[in-house]
Amino acid sequence: MVEVSVSQRITSDDQLARLLQIGIVLEEVVEARAHHHYESLDAELDEEVETLLSDAAEESAEHRSRLEGLIEGLGVDSVPFDEIESLVDARYGRTQPNDFDGVLYDQLCNEETAYKFYDDLIEAIEGSDAEFSLDRAELLDTLESIREEEAEGVSEVTEVMERR
């Protein structure tokens, strides 16, 4: 077995770039799944859920582009959205929720997962004394503001779920 490093610190540009790339994929998964849910609900015209999903897809696309801005500075390629979209398509049948509650719950998982990801990433960057090619303050500002929006997303979905 390869030796495991039992630490939560990020020690290099490469590790940081990889984690940001994972963030981009997570956002792409959220965007593609929200879009799928949105389409599957279309015929049933539930306006509140439709708006929630379309806003979520839009917000994910915006987060993705901010993360792409960060990894450009590290000289790493982004992951093309159509590639992730086709992977979501290929597996969606197996993991798709089958009713409104399921769709909302899936959306809640999306937002909570993204929040947890950014929270862990911020903690790992703060715990590291590595010098990154990116401006540390700008990096943390961007990630903290995305994390904040994920937290708002969690509250929004929870509110809709509680009301229904």
Place this chain on the structure above:
Amino acid sequence: MNTADQYLKTIYVVQKQEDGPASTGSIADALGVSPASANEMIGKLEERGLAEHEKYKGVRLTDDGIVKARDALQTYCIIERFLANVLAVEEFREEAHELEAVIDDTVADRLDTIIDRQPECPDCFDPETDACACLEVAAVPAEPEQ
């Protein structure tokens, strides 16, 4: 994945490899930590009822420990498979080890919705190649240690 889960996963794999209790030395080697650190964490796992330590023999996971270790190994498989198949990372084993501490189980679960993991996971994990045996690229053996 937190440190305790990384230990549980490692003990589980070493236990299988050694076909019996895992020695503290093997656990420390696999984790790249000192035997003293390994002992300390093993003590904590014992307190939580996840492992049992027998003097001169080694550590054995309890049933609860095995359940948690298998979950952790599954999370690890998701990370490896995601890096290899979605991001086309050649050094996916090394990177998975580097990143596992920062990737939470919930994040791995979401990544799992786009990878083609087999139902037998994590039994498909092969300690010799340090990868899932069903992973297409896993046929390439790990580089021999210098």
